[in-house]
Amino acid sequence: MKPINLKKLAQELDLSVATVSRALNDRYDISQATKDRVRALANKLNYEPNPYASSLRRQKSKTIGVVIPEVANHFFSLAINGIEEVARSNNYHVLIYLTHEDYQRELAMARLLASGRVDGLLVSVASESADFAHLEFLRERGIPIVFFDRVYDEMPTAKVTTDDFESGYKATRHLLEAGCRHILHLAVSQNLSIGRRRMEGYVQALADAGRPYEESLVLLARETKQQDVIQIQQLLEAHPEVDGIFASVESQAMSSYEACRNLGRSIPGDIKIIGFSNLEIAALLDPPLTTITQPAYSIGKEAAKILFLAISKNRVISPTQSLVLKSELVVRASTLPAPQAARPAYTLT
Amino acid sequence: MKPINLKKLAQELDLSVATVSRALNDRYDISQATKDRVRALANKLNYEPNPYASSLRRQKSKTIGVVIPEVANHFFSLAINGIEEVARSNNYHVLIYLTHEDYQRELAMARLLASGRVDGLLVSVASESADFAHLEFLRERGIPIVFFDRVYDEMPTAKVTTDDFESGYKATRHLLEAGCRHILHLAVSQNLSIGRRRMEGYVQALADAGRPYEESLVLLARETKQQDVIQIQQLLEAHPEVDGIFASVESQAMSSYEACRNLGRSIPGDIKIIGFSNLEIAALLDPPLTTITQPAYSIGKEAAKILFLAISKNRVISPTQSLVLKSELVVRASTLPAPQAARPAYTLT
DNA sequence: ATAAGTTCCGTAAACGTTTACGTAAATAAA
DNA sequence: TTTATTTACGTAAACGTTTACGGAACTTAT
Numbered sequence: 001m002k003p004i005n006l007k008k009l010a011q012e013l014d015l016s017v018a019t020v021s022r023a024l025n026d027r028y029d030i031s032q033a034t035k036d037r038v039r040a041l042a043n044k045l046n047y048e049p050n051p052y053a054s055s056l057r058r059q060k061s062k063t064i065g066v067v068i069p070e071v072a073n074h075f076f077s078l079a080i081n082g083i084e085e086v087a088r089s090n091n092y093h094v095l096i097y098l099t100h101e102d103y104q105r106e107l108a109m110a111r112l113l114a115s116g117r118v119d120g121l122l123v124s125v126a127s128e129s130a131d132f133a134h135l136e137f138l139r140e141r142g143i144p145i146v147f148f149d150r151v152y153d154e155m156p157t158a159k160v161t162t163d164d165f166e167s168g169y170k171a172t173r174h175l176l177e178a179g180c181r182h183i184l185h186l187a188v189s190q191n192l193s194i195g196r197r198r199m200e201g202y203v204q205a206l207a208d209a210g211r212p213y214e215e216s217l218v219l220l221a222r223e224t225k226q227q228d229v230i231q232i233q234q235l236l237e238a239h240p241e242v243d244g245i246f247a248s249v250e251s252q253a254m255s256s257y258e259a260c261r262n263l264g265r266s267i268p269g270d271i272k273i274i275g276f277s278n279l280e281i282a283a284l285l286d287p288p289l290t291t292i293t294q295p296a297y298s299i300g301k302e303a304a305k306i307l308f309l310a311i312s313k314n315r316v317i318s319p320t321q322s323l324v325l326k327s328e329l330v331v332r333a334s335t336l337p338a339p340q341a342a343r344p345a346y347t348l349t
Numbered sequence: 350m351k352p353i354n355l356k357k358l359a360q361e362l363d364l365s366v367a368t369v370s371r372a373l374n375d376r377y378d379i380s381q382a383t384k385d386r387v388r389a390l391a392n393k394l395n396y397e398p399n400p401y402a403s404s405l406r407r408q409k410s411k412t413i414g415v416v417i418p419e420v421a422n423h424f425f426s427l428a429i430n431g432i433e434e435v436a437r438s439n440n441y442h443v444l445i446y447l448t449h450e451d452y453q454r455e456l457a458m459a460r461l462l463a464s465g466r467v468d469g470l471l472v473s474v475a476s477e478s479a480d481f482a483h484l485e486f487l488r489e490r491g492i493p494i495v496f497f498d499r500v501y502d503e504m505p506t507a508k509v510t511t512d513d514f515e516s517g518y519k520a521t522r523h524l525l526e527a528g529c530r531h532i533l534h535l536a537v538s539q540n541l542s543i544g545r546r547r548m549e550g551y552v553q554a555l556a557d558a559g560r561p562y563e564e565s566l567v568l569l570a571r572e573t574k575q576q577d578v579i580q581i582q583q584l585l586e587a588h589p590e591v592d593g594i595f596a597s598v599e600s601q602a603m604s605s606y607e608a609c610r611n612l613g614r615s616i617p618g619d620i621k622i623i624g625f626s627n628l629e630i631a632a633l634l635d636p637p638l639t640t641i642t643q644p645a646y647s648i649g650k651e652a653a654k655i656l657f658l659a660i661s662k663n664r665v666i667s668p669t670q671s672l673v674l675k676s677e678l679v680v681r682a683s684t685l686p687a688p689q690a691a692r693p694a695y696t697l698t
Numbered sequence: 699a700t701a702a703g704t705t706c707c708g709t710a711a712a713c714g715t716t717t718a719c720g721t722a723a724a725t726a727a728a
Numbered sequence: 729t730t731t732a733t734t735t736a737c738g739t740a741a742a743c744g745t746t747t748a749c750g751g752a753a754c755t756t757a758t
Contacts, residue, residue: 003464003490005714016738021716031736046486048464052404053714056743061401063444071433072426080420084447088454093466095412096445098433105437115352115397117442137395141352225629257633280574281628284606286635354744365708370746380706402744405713 004045013041024049055116063093064307065118067109069101069126069150073250074278075296076124079148082300083122090308092119103128110134114141120307122300124150127189127221144310144317148303149294153193158321160303162294164194167327168201171246171274171292174329176209178272178337180244184235185218186228186252198248198276217242221249228252232259236271244335247275253289272335276327288332295325353394362390373398404465412442413656414467416458418450418475418499422599423627424645425473428497431649432471439657441468452477459483463490469656471649473499476538476570493659493666497652498643502542507670509652511643513543516676517550520595520623520641523678525558527621527686529593533584534567535577535601547597547625566591570598577601581608585620593684596624602638621684625676637681644674 010017015034023030023038024047041047055061066083068076080096087094095118099106106126113121114137121138123145132152139145139155151159175183185202188195203213219235222228232255236242247253253275257267265271267287274290282289302323310317359366364383372379372387373396390396404410415432417425429445436443444467448455455475462470463486470487472494481501488494488504500508524532534551537544552562568584571577581604585591596602602624606616614620616636623639631638651672659666 007714017715018717018739019737021714022737025716027717029736034736046460046463048460050405050464050714051466052401052410053743054716055401056399056405056713056745057715057717059743071420071429072423074421077421077426080445081447084420084445093461094445096429096433096443098430111395111397112442114395115399117400254630254633257630279630281603281606281630281634284603284634285630286633286637288635356744366745367709367747368707370744371707374746376747378706383706399744402713403746405715405743406745406747408713 003050004047005050009038009041009045009047013037059116061117061119062091063095063118064304064311065095065097065113065121067097067099067106067121067123067125069099069124071096071098074280075149075250075294078278078296079124079300079303082297082302083304086301086304086308090312092308099126101126101128103130107134110138113143114138118143120144120146120311122303122307123147123152125152125192126150127192127195130191144307146303146307146310146317148299150192150194156319157317158303158306158319158323160299160306160323160325161194162299162325162327164197164327165201165204167276167292167329168198168246168248169205170201170329171276172202172205173209174290174331174335175244175246175272175274176205176211178244178268178335180272181211182214182217182239182241183244183246184232184239184242186232186245186247186249186256187218187220188248189220195248202246221252225251225255228255229258229262232256233263236260236263236265243271245271245273245275247273250275250277250279253277253291257285257289267334268336274335282330283332285334287334287336290332290335291330293328293330295327298325352399353396354399358387358390358394358396362386408465410466410468411440412444412467413653413660414444414446414458414462414470416446416448416455416470416472416474418448418473420445420447423629424498424599424643427627427645428473428649428652431646431651432653435650435653435657439661441657448475450475450477452479456483459487462492463487467492469493469495469660471652471656472496472501474501474541475499476541476544479540493656495652495656495659495666497648499541499543505668506666507652507655507668507672509648509655509672509674510543511648511674511676513546513676514550514553516625516641516678517547517595517597518554519550519678520625521551521554522558523639523680523684524593524595524621524623525554525560527593527617527684529621530560531563531566531588531590532593532595533581533588533591535581535594535596535598535605536567536569537597538569544597551595570601574600574604577604578607578611581605582612585609585612585614592620594620594622594624596622599624599626599628602626602640606634606638616683617685623684631679632681634683636683636685639681639684640679642677642679644676647674 006017006020010020020038023035064087084094097109103126106129121143135152145157147159149161151161187199190196206213219231222231245256247256256273260267260271267273277291278293278296282291306321355366355369359369369387372384413436433443446458452475455478470492484501494506496508498510500510536548539545555562568580571580594605596605605622609616609620616622626640627642627645631640655670
């Protein structure tokens with residue numbers, strides 16, 4: 001059941017292929033009568049142009065690529081939502097690539113995308129990536145790139161991020177104000193600028209409060225969640241003075257909960273926790289988790305908008321188009337200063 | 350900075366375009382010496398074949414499409430993960446389309462996919478969809494389709510699902526055994542076979558326990574989460590006898606938690622809750638949520654495998670290839686029979 | 699020596715569009 | 729009337745691959 005093409009339409013209508021094509025594209029030099037005839041038949045036969053022939057000829061793929069570390073993470077899910085929304089409204093298609101934080105995969109994907117498969121790219125880099133030649137290469141090939149969240153700072157293009165320094169600062173200060181003296185920072189890879197910025201915020205808040213920065217109170221994410229939990233437990237046992245945790249990654253906040261549970265530490269009685277998170281159910285956790293929430297949907301949407309602006313105007317993207325959106329601190333029970341107030345009101349009334 | 354193509358390589362090497370193409374594709378009728386020369390230059394210049402030209406000529410897109418209701422849902426996120434994994438290992442690309450449960454969007458996407466843009470399709474249908482002519486149309490056009498989770502039963506193709514009847518039965522029986530007498534079912538749209546099957550399991554479990562099935566104790570999801578919460582609250586107030594909730598959708602379990610919280614009902618003291626969910630943090634909720642957990646990653650992976658088998662063998666997919674994977678009942682505190690045991694051990698020791 | 703077979707490569711057509719260019723017919727201007 | 733302009737369409741080339749076909753040049757068999 002071969003799909004029908006222009007040639008078949010043309011035969012049927014006793015017109016040339018060119019005329020049919022122009023009629024369907026609503027060109028000025030085709031009579032209204034012919035256009036109507038052509039469209040009627042096209043509709044009747046459910047004609048749909050072959051996208052590859054079209055892309056080849058026009059040198060436009062009508063497709064963008066999204067490169068992200070993972071999709072089973074609420075932040076990226078929401079971002080994709082925003083991206084897909086904008087793409088659809090521009091009649092674009094969305095190819096998705098998951099790096100799983102693996103630099104090698106990111107590299108392989110860059111190769112695949114180098115030959116016009118996509119008209120543009122939205123990228124959140126893998127935490128392993130330290131070298132960015134592969135992305136520079138894509139730029140040289142003329143593929144516009146917009147970074148979101150996990151950006152490659154040095155590339156002169158637009159980046160859509162959140163106020164990571166301020167967020168790290170706010171989170172840490174919030175813990176300090178809740179009475180924490182020794183705060184564990186579960187940090188994002190320092191390869192990534194968001195990792196460095198959140199760390200700087202953490203350090204600055206400590207300094208402003210006259211607290212020392214202790215290198216031993218910083219941990220990076222491991223390969224698996226189970227490793228994270230163990231790592232946190234070990235640190236909590238080695239440093240019993242720790243009374244606060246600032247998780248820069250959503251999953252690390254959850255790992256902290258598990259570690260505390262395993263060790264019998266109460267939250268927020270013994271340890272207060274704040275975490276970057278986009279989970280709607282943070283409020284339903286035991287105890288409800290205080291979060292720094294990023295506007296994930298908006299980040300995806302705005303990044304996509306910038307990309308489509310560049311694609312449609314056929315212009316190079318300027319770093320000045322970069323956007324910094326604000327994260328929101330949502331205070332919940334996991335950082336309540338007074339332990340006796342920590343019990344949520346509705347359990348076992 | 351135009352990407353280089355076969356013609357440029359051929360010029361540089363003083364060979365014909367055909368020879369270069371065949372060398373790169375490792376054909377038998379090209380000498381090893383020539384292959385080496387060609388590959389060396391191709392590597393040096395970072396040649397990457399134009400996918401659209403290749404697709405057009407070969408009539409193969411090396412791309413599959415994934416059509417799902419949403420991505421901000423842990424089940425689908427995990428499924429995509431499995432799908433992407435299989436696709437990548439087959440050197441395929443993944444186009445993603447979100448229907449947002451909207452039949453019109455699903456229809457529009459079917460149109461777009463009708464002309465060879467994808468070699469195959471993995472579909473989880475929108476709950477609004479009652480008519481499936483658009484999917485039949487794609488089949489007629491020769492595009493193999495594998496359904497996963499939300500299937501269109503009548504189409505003679507493979508479907509990868511979970512044991513929905515048994516899951517509904519197990520969930521309901523579990524609540525009954527925990528002492529529930531009046532169980533509210535937050536159901537999936539009865540347009541969908543998974544909705545009907547889970548419902549049948551619910552009804553059968555009630556019958557086997559000698560309990561009546563009450564139509565008034567069944568609710569369907571609304572447009573927004575807020576509407577769901579309100580709807581549940583209203584029902585709980587109108588039916589104070591309800592002492593158990595079976596949520597067939599992840600988000601509905603969360604809405605139930607909120608509703609109970611708003612009404613001051615304790616879980617599991619006043620009301621016990623069980624829900625379909627793929628959230629890893631179900632165990633960290635307050636109280637920990639008893640779940641029916643679907644093997645989402647495997648579902649995606651197996652569905653993709655079936656699709657690629659069909660694509661590579663160029664064969665039509667048979668309904669006999671369908672797979673039914675087992676869901677798992679994970680018992681946690683939200684359905685504990687004895688109210689006094691409901692308090693998790695680690696809060697405020 | 700010629701015939702037959704093999705090896706290696708080139709020519710050209712094809713995939714289904716889009717578009718630069720050309721042109722016949724119809725209309726308007728002179 | 730002739731000339732210029734407009735309208736509406738066809739011809740053919742192009743996008744970058746892949747591949748059927750053919751044929752030199754070389755090797756082996758006779």
